[in-house]
Amino acid sequence: MIKTDVLIIGAGAVGVALARELSKYKIKTIVCDKNDDVGGDASKSNSGLTSTSATMPVGTLECKIRTISHSMVDNICRDLDIPIIHCGSIAPVLYPEQMENVPGLLARAFQNGVYDYEFLPKEDILEMEPTLNPNILGGIYSPRDSQVNQFLVVIAEAENAAENGVEFLLDCKVEDICVSNGRVEKVVTSKGEIEAKWVVNCAGLHCDDIAKMVDECDFTVHPRKGEFFVFSHNTPVKVSHIISSVPSAKTRGVLVIPTVDNNMIVGPTADDVEDKTDRMTTREGLESVRTQALAMVPGLRFEDTIAQFVGARPAREPEGYNIVVSKKALGYVGISGVRSTGLTASFALAKYIAHEMQEAGLVLERKVGWIRTRRGIVRFADKTDAERDALIAKDPLYGKIICRCEQVTESEILQAIRRPVGAKTLDAVKRRVRAGMGRCQGGFCSPLIIEILARELGIPEEEVRKRGQKAFMLADND
Numbered sequence: 001m002i003k004t005d006v007l008i009i010g011a012g013a014v015g016v017a018l019a020r021e022l023s024k025y026k027i028k029t030i031v032c033d034k035n036d037d038v039g040g041d042a043s044k045s046n047s048g049l050t051s052t053s054a055t056m057p058v059g060t061l062e063c064k065i066r067t068i069s070h071s072m073v074d075n076i077c078r079d080l081d082i083p084i085i086h087c088g089s090i091a092p093v094l095y096p097e098q099m100e101n102v103p104g105l106l107a108r109a110f111q112n113g114v115y116d117y118e119f120l121p122k123e124d125i126l127e128m129e130p131t132l133n134p135n136i137l138g139g140i141y142s143p144r145d146s147q148v149n150q151f152l153v154v155i156a157e158a159e160n161a162a163e164n165g166v167e168f169l170l171d172c173k174v175e176d177i178c179v180s181n182g183r184v185e186k187v188v189t190s191k192g193e194i195e196a197k198w199v200v201n202c203a204g205l206h207c208d209d210i211a212k213m214v215d216e217c218d219f220t221v222h223p224r225k226g227e228f229f230v231f232s233h234n235t236p237v238k239v240s241h242i243i244s245s246v247p248s249a250k251t252r253g254v255l256v257i258p259t260v261d262n263n264m265i266v267g268p269t270a271d272d273v274e275d276k277t278d279r280m281t282t283r284e285g286l287e288s289v290r291t292q293a294l295a296m297v298p299g300l301r302f303e304d305t306i307a308q309f310v311g312a313r314p315a316r317e318p319e320g321y322n323i324v325v326s327k328k329a330l331g332y333v334g335i336s337g338v339r340s341t342g343l344t345a346s347f348a349l350a351k352y353i354a355h356e357m358q359e360a361g362l363v364l365e366r367k368v369g370w371i372r373t374r375r376g377i378v379r380f381a382d383k384t385d386a387e388r389d390a391l392i393a394k395d396p397l398y399g400k401i402i403c404r405c406e407q408v409t410e411s412e413i414l415q416a417i418r419r420p421v422g423a424k425t426l427d428a429v430k431r432r433v434r435a436g437m438g439r440c441q442g443g444f445c446s447p448l449i450i451e452i453l454a455r456e457l458g459i460p461e462e463e464v465r466k467r468g469q470k471a472f473m474l475a476d477n478d
């Protein structure tokens with residue numbers, strides 16, 4: 001049986017940030033996830049914003065943790081080589097009714113210590129962002145909101161945690177937790193049993209299912225669906241700030257988001273649904289995104305959409321971040337309610353959870369030689385001709401383009417597969433290096449990546465999967 005000091009359930013933003021934090025200490029940490037890759041569920045299908053706490057409910061744990069975490073983002077991105085753009089955000093005020101909300105929003109931001117969240121007159125806003133509707137009444141400017149590559153946040157942290165000794169068990173679903181004499185004893189998974197002194201539930205949308213296993217579930221979790229459009233790089237009207245609806249209590253509303261990859265995503269909706277597996281876009285959802293986005297940025301060309309996707313926020317009833325260090329099942333720690341803000345908040349949340357565990361008896365003795373930094377895969381597409389020549393001279397596979405739309409080379413794909421916690425499916429390659437994310441959505445490069453994955457993983461091409469257990473790319477005709 002595998003034995004560990006800490007078992008983290010869930011390799012999303014929260015679980016992996018905690019794993020990296022714990023990798024600083026002389027303990028054994030394992031992360032297991034039912035998925036075939038790190039990156040989580042909500043954590044890989046969100047807006048990628050790292051925002052201040054301007055609009056957060058005042059005085060809540062969520063607000064406190066997000067405020068601290070936001071101040072950590074730049075250092076984490078620098079240390080782990082995660083792309084980030086400091087573009088700021090603008091919430092254009094379109095109607096007189098929205099104007100009535102502005103004083104309340106500014107007062108709340110001030111109470112949350114976000115003093116640079118300001119209302120600016122129409123003329124100034126239009127000069128900063130000429131793509132906006134010329135009939136706006138003004139806008140709220142938030143200069144410290146940024147956009148990161150949300151896939152690489154989790155992948156980079158996982159690679160770094162693995163380099164520092166954390167083990168990742170993927171395709172490994174937790175089915176039960178056994179408690180004996182009031183203490184967590186072992187965890188039953190689809191890959192066998194794991195004996196763990198501490199079990200941390202970072203299972204997002206499924207954290208209630210896990211909490212029930214130790215009788216620590218006095219809440220429910222349901223998906224709050226968000227639908228998005230992805231635009232092509234070549235669309236003529238592009239925003240240079242994050243454009244956001246004037247926020248409401250439930251959501252920040254529809255956003256037009258410039259990304260680190262120089263394209264735009266537009267969305268999300270915020271619809272409460274029952275089914276935790278529902279990832280279908282809907283005509284109504286997308287139409288509502290389109291209407292709201294066009295009201296803010298009338299020139300957007302939705303004809304330039306190349307993909308649509310859905311993310312599901314793990315919305316908790318009652319709402320709010322909740323961290324339980326169990327007294328009934330010693331060693332169990334449950335995290336729930338990390339809904340719309342968890343990408344930004346995960347860095348400080350990890351520290352907070354580790355501290356709570358230490359207070360409850362986990363001995364955290366610092367290792368010597370913990371590796372703080374990780375370097376990303378060098379992207380051919382971002383380089384000048386001279387830099388490209390230098391890359392090819394060092395590694396000729398940088399001269400072989402596999403994904404034409406995004407200019408991704410064979411060298412980058414091999415690195416994505418060969419790194420710690422490497423890619424084993426087409427989607428995992430895509431999230432690491434963007435192969436298949438361009439205009440043709442993998443039409444050209446998929447067969448080539450199937451060949452490379454089969455060769456590298458030592459499996460027949462028929463066994464190469466898009467994602468998950470059953471999504472094989474090729475039919476086996478035998």
Ligand SMILES: Cc1cc2nc3c(=O)[nH]c(=O)nc-3n(C[C@H](O)[C@H](O)[C@H](O)COP(=O)(O)OP(=O)(O)OC[C@H]3O[C@@H](n4cnc5c(N)ncnc54)[C@H](O)[C@@H]3O)c2cc1C
Nearest residue numbers: 010012014034040041042043049174204226311342343344
């Ligand atoms: C549409 C949308 C927009 C958002 N925008 C932003 C934003 O701009 N900025 C921001 O900061 N936040 C944003 N968020 C919120 C953020 O994405 C989440 O708060 C965060 O990703 C939650 O991370 P997590 O690790 O808790 O959950 P997840 O990423 O969902 O990870 C949970 C993991 O647990 C695993 N798991 C579940 N059950 C089991 C089991 N039985 N056994 C093993 N593994 C299991 C799952 O497979 C999954 O990998 C957004 C979310 C959505 C959906």
